[in-house]
Amino acid sequence: MPQPIRIGIIGAGGIARSAHIPSYQSYGQDVEVIAVANHNKDKAVECAEEFSIPHAYEDEQQMLEEQELDAVSICTPNKFHASQAIAALQAGCHVLCEKPPAMTVEEVEKMTLEAEKVGKFLTYGFHFRFQPEVETLKKYIDGHELGEIYAAQTHYNRRRGIPGWGVFTNKELQGGGTLIDNGVHMLDTALYLMGYPEPKTVLGATYQKIGQRPGVGLMGEWDYENFSVEDMARGMITFENGSSLMFESTFAANVEELSSKKVSVIGDEGGADLFPLKIFQEKYDTLVDTTPAYVEKRDANEYLIHDFIECILHNKQPLSSPSEGVRIQQIIQALYESAKTGEAVNIN
Ligand SMILES: NC(=O)c1ccc[n+]([C@@H]2O[C@H](COP(=O)([O-])OP(=O)(O)OC[C@H]3O[C@@H](n4cnc5c(N)ncnc54)[C@H](O)[C@@H]3O)[C@@H](O)[C@H]2O)c1
Known part of the structure; x- marks a missing residue:
């Protein structure tokens, strides 16, 4: 794993700003939040400025193609979890997806299959x-x-x-x-x-x-x-x-x-x-x-995100697994x- 771990954020709203971005940034120099994508570009830019994130995107697919990311947090409304998680997995990223896993069982099964196929972690924001x-x-x-x-x-x-x-x-x-x-x-x-x-x-x-x-x-x-x-x-x-x-x-x-x-x-x-x-x-x-x-x-959210990083660094399965997501x-x-x-x- 090259250092530091390169993180992308999809969705620059409440949970990204209050939990994901500050928690990645508080981990230390092993982690860098490289880019943030939000379908409203102004929000992406505003968020990037607030947290000193180098790149802001309107289109998450462009972010995934242009930045060599190791992991992505999905912080968008639930309707977009499945498609964005699958796109991030296909781009070779580990995925921490906010809860609930998605909208339907079929979507979560597809996410699970993709994670298995590409051999990357897929986990969920169950911080309790x-x-x-x-x-x-x-x-x-x-x-x-x-x-x-x-x-x-x-x-x-x-x-x-x-x-x-x-x-x-x-x-x-x-x-x-x-x-x-x-x-x-x-x-x-x-x-x-x-x-x-x-x-x-x-x-x-x-x-x-x-x-x-x-x-x-x-x-x-x-x-x-x-x-x-x-x-x-x-x-x-x-x-x-x-x-x-x-x-x-x-x-x-x-x-x-x-x-x-x-x-x-x-x-x-x-x-x-x-x-x-x-x-x-x-x-x-x-x-x-x-x-x-x-x-x-x-701060249980910070613990969850730091644990996600530890899992990537030490190749151990995150606490919340894809099969639990399906259940x-x-x-x-x-x-x-x-x-x-x-x-x-x-x-x-
Ligand atoms: N773990 C927790 O305790 C917790 C708390 C709050 C929210 N959440 C979850 O986090 C997710 C986001 O919630 P939030 O409170 O941050 O919502 P929010 O509305 O504050 O933020 C969502 C952001 O995503 C952007 N967005 C919407 N559609 C998009 C798309 N297609 N592509 C890219 N960006 C898009 C919006 O512009 C907004 O900036 C939800 O799944 C929610 O259930 C989890």
Whole structure:
């Protein structure tokens, strides 16, 4: 691997500027952000100036052809993830694609096949896996302290947290709302802790009850006139190994807390809640709860991006794998389909 690792960014918006570019740049001299592409050239130029990036492009294909890049971050709306990830892989780059993986299972399978074909890494922006409490709980699970995990539940609810910026409420560009924006982080965290079992059946329900009218915007004033996604998603997933998962997420709902997120996993030797971490066990003829005395404060996005670099430098597989990308997209797609038909969807 020639030094430094040459990075390209596709999409010069919120997540690129707040997480990807600063995290690559904070890694040190082994990494250089060489170029940024945005379909609105002015945004690309403005971003390049702000972060002292040498090259700005309107067309990502031109960037991929002209710059010898080692890796690319895909930071565009979900509609463009698949085509841009595939183009970057074909240009010989490792790819870190923002979540959710793409719009459909078919797209994610194509991305996966391309990564296998060219022998490059394809990974996703599931940064909650790098939260210290998630890492600790994973160690407990891998150390068999909870036994067999057979049930889990998760929610990521906001009372009035519809994003007032970007395209998060645009179904055509994003493919959905709360399920694939905030909810998908908790879904991935639960699946990761369960060992990403193979999904069997998905029953889902989605609602659009609040987003299409004006209201108290705790994440800015949302565009209620063009709100075309779900503001609540719920589901139950069963897995081939017999385990099951209950899911809920909201952009907006009439609930007490302004924002709350939780993952609970239940095993036959112990259970645990996350955010905050608490472990429940039966030991020495009594019931005990364990909580960490100290939780490190960290920027999980920065950890994810630094880990991506380490994987490239040391040729090790990133934490979030292409096959997991396919599995989570299968669940997302089945949940939306089930919500539409009212019937449970069998996967496979
Ligand atoms: N990991 C996280 O916690 C997290 C947080 C926010 C967003 N995201 C994900 O990141 C992605 C981008 O979200 P964002 O908040 O940065 O959105 P954003 O709207 O702030 O930025 C997207 C950028 O992409 C540009 N763009 C749009 N279409 C393009 C195209 N075809 N080619 C090139 N550029 C194009 C836009 O002009 C904009 O600059 C989404 O997939 C979103 O789900 C992840």
